Amino acid sequence: MTETMLRVNDLVVDFSTPSGNLRAVDGVSLELSEGETFAIVGESGSGKSVFARTLIDLLAGNGSRSGSIEVGGRNIDELTRSERKHFFGVEVAMVFQDPMTSLNPVKRIDAQLTEAMRYHLDMSKSEAKDRAIWLLKQVHIPSPEKRLRQYPHELSGGMRQRVVIAMALACEPRLLIADEPTTALDVTVQKSILDLLDELRVDRKMSMILITHDLGVARGRADRIGVMYAGRMMEVGATEALFSDMRHPYTQALLDSIPNPAMPSHSRLKPIPGRPPNLLDPPKGCAFAARCRHARYDCLEEAPPLDGPDGPEGHRWACFHPVGTPEGEAALAANLQDGETATGLPMNEVGELV
C-alpha cells in the first residue's frame, strides 16, 4: 500500500480586494500518493499558483482559506511552531514560478544553498558545501565550485531556475510543489530539468505537484492530471484516460489548442475563443459556459459538481453535457439546431464555434 502524501479537502481561497471578494480557489479536493506526480493544467489566472502557495501555507495578507490540508497524515493547522519550520523546510518544498522569488539578490549562491541544510539537517559548513556542489551537479550546472561563489544576477535565467530547484531538493523533501518550473526556459533545458525531477521522484519516492499551462508537458510527466479553470477542478483523471477519453469540453478545447506532432507544421492551433470569467463577479452556473460548445440552459443555472464513476482511477468531470456521452451529443445537436449555444455563441453547420 502506498501512503497518501497529501490530502486536500474542499479548499476555498478568497481574497479581499478594493473591488470586492475574489474567490481564487473554489472547493478543490485532492489526494496524492507517495511517489505520484499530479499535474495541474489550466490557462493563466485559473488559480494554480494560489492553490500551490496555499498548500505551503503562504497566503497573501488579504487572503483567507477554508478547507483542510493534510501532509503525511498531519493537518497543517495543527502543527506547532517548530514542527512547521521542519515541515515547510524539509518535508515540503516549493519551486516558485519566478526563481527570483526564492533567491536573495545580495547573497552568494553558496550561502543560500547551504543555509537550509545547516539549519535543518544540522550539517557542518564543509559538509553542507560538499552537498551543495553535489546538488548543483545533479541539476547539471557546470563548474559548480565557481557558481557557488557567484550572486544570482551573475547567472542566466536557466541557471537560476536550476539553483532554485537544487535549493528545493536540498533537504530531500517528501513532497515537491513545482509551479511552472520550466516555463521561462528553452526546450532542451526544460527537458533536462523535468528529467531530473522525474529521476528524483523515482529514486526518493518524492510526490510531486507539477503546475504547467502545457498539456504536452503534463502528458509526458504526470500519473494524473487535474484541469483547473476559474478556481475549480473541471476534470481529474489518470493521464491516459484524460487524453483518450476526455469528458470536459474545456479539456477538449485545451487539447485542441496544443501542437500535435502528427500535424503538418503549418497547421494552425485553435485558440479557445473568449476569456475566463471575472472572478470578482463569477457566473452563477458553469464558469466555462460562456466559451463552451456544449453549453445549454441548465449550465447557466448552477455549477456542475465534479462527478464521475467511482472507478479505481477516479476519473471525474464537472459537466452536465460531457464530451462523448449521449448528454453531450444531445447538447451539441440542440445548439446546432439553434445555431448558437445557450450563452449566444454562434456555431457553424458542423458544430464549431465561429
Ligand SMILES: Nc1ncnc2c1ncn2[C@@H]1O[C@H](COP(=O)(O)OP(=O)(O)O)[C@@H](O)[C@H]1O
Ligand atoms: N493577493 C491577491 N489578491 C487578489 N487577487 C489575487 C491575489 N493573488 C492572486 N489573485 C488572483 O487570483 C487569481 C488566480 O491567480 P493565480 O493563482 O496566480 O493564477 P494562475 O497561477 O493559474 O495563472 C487571479 O485572478 C489573480 O489575479
Ligand SMILES: [Mg+2]
Ligand atoms: Mg501561476
